[in-house]
Amino acid sequence: MQKPDLLCISHRGAMGHAPENTLSSVRKALELGAPCIEIDVHHVDGHLVVFHDIRLERTTNGTGYLRERSFEYLRSLDAGDGQQIPTLEEVCDVIDSQACLNIELKGMDAAAAVAELLTRLIREGWDNEKLLVSSFNYPELLEMRRLHVDVKFGALLHGIPVDGTKFAEDLHVYSVHPSIDFVNQFIVDDAHSRGLKIFVYGVDHPEDIAKMQEMGVDGVFTGFPERVLENYAQGDKFKWT
Ligand code: G3P
Numbered sequence: 001m002q003k004p005d006l007l008c009i010s011h012r013g014a015m016g017h018a019p020e021n022t023l024s025s026v027r028k029a030l031e032l033g034a035p036c037i038e039i040d041v042h043h044v045d046g047h048l049v050v051f052h053d054i055r056l057e058r059t060t061n062g063t064g065y066l067r068e069r070s071f072e073y074l075r076s077l078d079a080g081d082g083q084q085i086p087t088l089e090e091v092c093d094v095i096d097s098q099a100c101l102n103i104e105l106k107g108m109d110a111a112a113a114v115a116e117l118l119t120r121l122i123r124e125g126w127d128n129e130k131l132l133v134s135s136f137n138y139p140e141l142l143e144m145r146r147l148h149v150d151v152k153f154g155a156l157l158h159g160i161p162v163d164g165t166k167f168a169e170d171l172h173v174y175s176v177h178p179s180i181d182f183v184n185q186f187i188v189d190d191a192h193s194r195g196l197k198i199f200v201y202g203v204d205h206p207e208d209i210a211k212m213q214e215m216g217v218d219g220v221f222t223g224f225p226e227r228v229l230e231n232y233a234q235g236d237k238f239k240w241t
């Protein structure tokens with residue numbers, strides 16, 4: 001029987017297996033064969049750092065707000081298993097177009113710096129069809145678009161808007177990324193009726209993965225990519241087309 005398509009986007013590297021948003025987590029996602037990898041990026045002290053929270057305590061041995069710290073201090077910290085907080089460029093070097101990369105813009109002002117880096121990487125040979133930039137911060141997505149970076153965009157969502165995914169259509173994004181906490185059949189069908197892909201985040205349990213496939217979502221963000229890869233077709237050499 002033809003297996004259903006459900007794209008696997010490995011979350012924060014492969015956070016179910018290695019410290020989130022570290023190089024080992026990204027390498028693990030590649031090793032497991034994830035066709036797409038998501039990481040979180042903040043712009044701090046003139047550098048693009050791969051990190052999720054606004055504070056340092058949960059995932060490092062540091063303290064305080066990420067954006068109030070120097071790059072030197074951030075790089076001195078243990079982000080898990082003795083690893084440094086990576087830069088976006090280091091993650092790009094590790095992935096090296098072997099998988100699609102979804103960069104989630106965190107914070108308030110990462111767009112311009114990410115645009116500059118991606119423009120250079122694309123000029124140097126990165127396949128732009130393997131890049132997707134997403135954010136909860138929609139002005140940041142609009143800023144990236146204003147800077148004419150030739151990548152796909154995704155709008156993150158945590159909640160249920162009154163007019164479905166119209167906001168995402170208005171943003172002219174490729175995809176909408178709701179949380180599993182709020183995804184329902186209406187949102188899935190509404191996104192598809194507007195020509196949007198729908199990728200759901202927070203999908204780790206096998207029952208949830210199966211449920212998302214039944215609802216017809218296009219892909220899931222998971223910390224356990226093998227759970228999706230073992231059971232659902234991915235399509236060869238996936239690109240965000
Ligand atoms: O990009 C999908 C997902 O990562 C969004 O939520 O909090 O895990 O960054 P969060």
Ligand code: MG
Nearest residue numbers: 038039040104
């Ligand atoms: Mg994220």
